[in-house]
Amino acid sequence: MKIxxxxxxxxxxxxxxxxxxxxFWYNIGKAASAPEVSLDTPRIRQMAEPxxxxxxxxxxxxxxxxxxxxxxxxxxxxxRIYVAGDGKEYLMSLQNTCLDCHxxxxxxxxxxxxYAGVAPDCWTCHxxxxxxxx
Amino acid sequence: xxxxxxxxxxIGAVGGLGLVLLPAVKGFAGSGEPRDSARAGSTAGRKWAMxxxxxxxxxxGKGCRDCILACHRTHNVPEIxxxxxxxxxxxxxxxxxxxxxxxxxxxxxxxxxxxxLVLCNHCENPPCVRVCPTKATFKxxxxxxxxxxxxxxxxxxxMAACPYGARSFNFRDPRPxxxxxxxxxxxxxxxxxxxxxxxxxxxxxxLLPACVEGCPAKALVFxxxxxxxxxxxxxxxxxxxxxxxxxxxxRPKVYYVINPGAGNSGGx
Numbered sequence: 208m209k210i211x212x213x214x215x216x217x218x219x220x221x222x223x224x225x226x227x228x229x230x231f232w233y234n235i236g237k238a239a240s241a242p243e244v245s246l247d248t249p250r251i252r253q254m255a256e257p258x259x260x261x262x263x264x265x266x267x268x269x270x271x272x273x274x275x276x277x278x279x280x281x282x283x284x285x286x287r288i289y290v291a292g293d294g295k296e297y298l299m300s301l302q303n304t305c306l307d308c309h310x311x312x313x314x315x316x317x318x319x320x321x322y323a324g325v326a327p328d329c330w331t332c333h334x335x336x337x338x339x340x341x
Numbered sequence: 342x343x344x345x346x347x348x349x350x351x352i353g354a355v356g357g358l359g360l361v362l363l364p365a366v367k368g369f370a371g372s373g374e375p376r377d378s379a380r381a382g383s384t385a386g387r388k389w390a391m392x393x394x395x396x397x398x399x400x401x402g403k404g405c406r407d408c409i410l411a412c413h414r415t416h417n418v419p420e421i422x423x424x425x426x427x428x429x430x431x432x433x434x435x436x437x438x439x440x441x442x443x444x445x446x447x448x449x450x451x452x453x454x455x456x457x458l459v460l461c462n463h464c465e466n467p468p469c470v471r472v473c474p475t476k477a478t479f480k481x482x483x484x485x486x487x488x489x490x491x492x493x494x495x496x497x498x499x500m501a502a503c504p505y506g507a508r509s510f511n512f513r514d515p516r517p518x519x520x521x522x523x524x525x526x527x528x529x530x531x532x533x534x535x536x537x538x539x540x541x542x543x544x545x546x547x548l549l550p551a552c553v554e555g556c557p558a559k560a561l562v563f564x565x566x567x568x569x570x571x572x573x574x575x576x577x578x579x580x581x582x583x584x585x586x587x588x589x590x591x592r593p594k595v596y597y598v599i600n601p602g603a604g605n606s607g608g609x
Contacts, residue, residue: 282491283479285481
């Protein structure tokens with residue numbers, strides 16, 4: 208192989224590496240901050256001690272699994288009551304339990320889903336709007 | 342090791358015996374596990390049915406649509422004017438459409454001219470369940486033929502299979518066609534099939550179906566076929582009742598009381 212060929216190859220490889228890694232070093236130090244979700248809804252404000260059906264850390268990581276389990280049990284097995292880890296009973300319902308407290312779609316659901324780039328279509332059927340206090 | 346013809350046959354025989362015994366062993370081993378039926382909701386161990394007495398309905402007033410409105414409001418059923426795209430859970434039909442094989446040209450006037458209330462029959466042997474490729478339509482132990490809208494992919498096989506036309510397809514987003522929203526019940530979306538669910542969500546709360554509760558004439562009676570003392574069993578035992586298209590073998594669980602004459606007050 209002749210010398211000039213190597214020069215071209217090395218130059219090409221360097222340019223290729225720079226272009227390929229451009230997004231990584233260009234974005235160093237500019238990581239998007241984790242989304243802030245709002246828990247300020249009329250129903251949560253009424254609670255003496257704001258509490259979800261399971262601990263917040265569990266819900267953050269597993270709410271989609273919990274909802275899928277609820278869906279399966281309600282729709283296919285006709286069960287409606289969920290017994291939480293602390294023994295409390297809840298109605299298994301996205302619309303009537305979850306969204307009753309979290310009635311602020313834009314500040315709660317959408318913030319994380321937009322950040323994570325996921326677009327669940329729960330709301331095409333399950334209504335999400337603030338309800339009057341019962 | 343050399344395998345002789347005799348030892349080869351011996352091993353084969355023992356292996357074969359094991360395969361024969363396996364199902365029996367599995368049966369014994371599995372008997373202690375909880376079964377799905379034991380985990381069903383509060384309506385387990387029942388067989389829901391409805392009796393419709395149209396005579397009471399007609400006496401009250403021919404234009405009464407209270408049951409239909411109660412149902413459609415409770416379940417966010419849209420009012421789409423185009424009959425090709427309409428969605429209906431409960432509606433009315435003429436006798437010859439509801440009971441085609443029992444109609445004839447000399448039919449009693451009150452049967453011929455008056456509307457019959459029809460809805461999903463929650464068949465004992467539902468054809469819609471058999472054809473659904475995703476099991477989005479399924480039958481529960483209590484006889485309710487249910488839809489899991491999450492699984493429905495809109496193929497409409499069930500609509501083709503249902504001999505009662507009891508299923509509607511959402512050709513468009515139903516929300517703009519809802520006059521008032523019931524916040525407690527979801528809407529459906531474009532591309533899914535829907536139908537009457539016998540108010541499964543109300544039954545589990547111990548309530549009667551919305552149409553039964555909404556009928557001012559008490560023309561609709563709902564109850565448990567497995568309970569010999571129930572109101573539905575009492576009516577079925579004491580009246581002449583028919584079902585829709587019995588010749589198809591679907592065994593509908595919506596029964597219609599047929600009264601002998603137009604002048605009959607409907608009292609029993």
